[in-house]
Amino acid sequence: MTILLGSIADDYTGASDLANTLTKNGLRTVQTVGIPDPSLALPDVDAVVVSLKIRSVAAEEAVAAALKAESWLRGRGAIHVLYKICSTFDSTDLGNIGPVTEALLSVSSGDIALVTPAFPETGRTVYLGHLFVNGQPLDESPLKDHPLNPMGDANLVRVLARQSRNRSGLVDLPAVAAGTDAVKARLGALRGEGVAAAIADAVFERDLETLGRVALEMPVSTGASGLGLGLARALVSSGRASANTGANDAIRLPVGGLAAVLAGSCSVATLKQLEAAERHMPVLRLDTEKLLAGQDDISAAIAWAGERIADGPVAIAASAAPDVVSRLQARYGREASGHAIETATAAIAGELVERGVRRLVVAGGETSGATVDRLAIPAFLIGPEIAPGVPLLRTIGSAGNDMLLALKSGNFGGEDFFATALSMMR
């Protein structure tokens, strides 16, 4: 298998978001969970997105995992490696967007990388280095209350500088709007100032097309699905990839089995989607206090599902509003409560699959990562889009137990997302 584009995604929902964008923009794409075992038969593709679960881990650990994935991707021919980060730049001052970008540069022939989380289709735009989420500055958006990495600064040049060894810089919108030569000139100037990672403004898809064309001439870039769109379109328009629009036929084969939704995201979007789901399916709200106190809420959840699931899909959610999350975190710590809840939702997923669930919707990146690991799924084919940033996925290499999944990034999808996703799974 020879590929053109390799990507390392810092979480699993982000990986499926990017795989969806690459597929929609003409690249045959597969999503792997970690570096695949050599025995796993992957289809012929133009792009591989390696999903890692490194968004919230220590920078050294993230760098080590990303470098292994990079080496695997380059070994398969990748001419460019994109580090897929969140479109809301989820990270902390000790975060790894800067360190991973610098490490990827150090093992390639590059000395500067474009960095942009812009993804206009989902309302993420970057102007003068500031990230806007549906028109609100990042630090005024719901991301200010994120359970794991509250975002308190919309100025990404500053955020990136705090994480990085080298200086950060800005390729501003006037340069991007002026086209590829102006972007290259700006990068040249920044390079001279010792900048290794340059935040790039982008408001419209045409800006991302310009950035994609420039990035493709460099070995490494960092960004969200918008930059993926730019790279995919640049590969197709330059004739290096031929535009593929058909989905892999295997995605259309029904899997049957029972269906469920699991939610661990506490985003405003997910909370609204759960409220909407309550109007047409049974929804169990987990008692997270009990879970954290070590009392067994998992068996109760499985028993609850067992009584209802033969009649139709059920949903189980740990998700809660910011004040509830803060209370729990104040008592048990941010990381410990997040980890304990992810472990519980993943254990519930494991039990549900044991009991015949084959169609599963998961909300939340960390939650999806823990669930997919628990289910030991090696890779996914990418199916049709359910909502911007969320494709239907079909497992590869699950030895006759194929499943359909949707891994929904916390902030993505309309209010009826769960019903729409389930209606597309047969």
Ligand SMILES: Nc1ncnc2c1ncn2[C@@H]1O[C@H](COP(=O)(O)OP(=O)(O)OP(=O)(O)O)[C@@H](O)[C@H]1O
């Ligand atoms: N009631 C709760 N109290 C505290 N933490 C919770 C609660 N419910 C879920 N969590 C934790 O909050 C975190 C949510 O992160 P997750 O990545 O799953 O969602 P998200 O950040 O909204 O999604 P994405 O990363 O795709 O944007 C997880 O670690 C989860 O275990």
Ligand SMILES: O=C(O)[C@@H](O)C(=O)CO
């Ligand atoms: O870029 C995004 O917003 C998503 O793909 C994601 O990474 C959320 O976890």
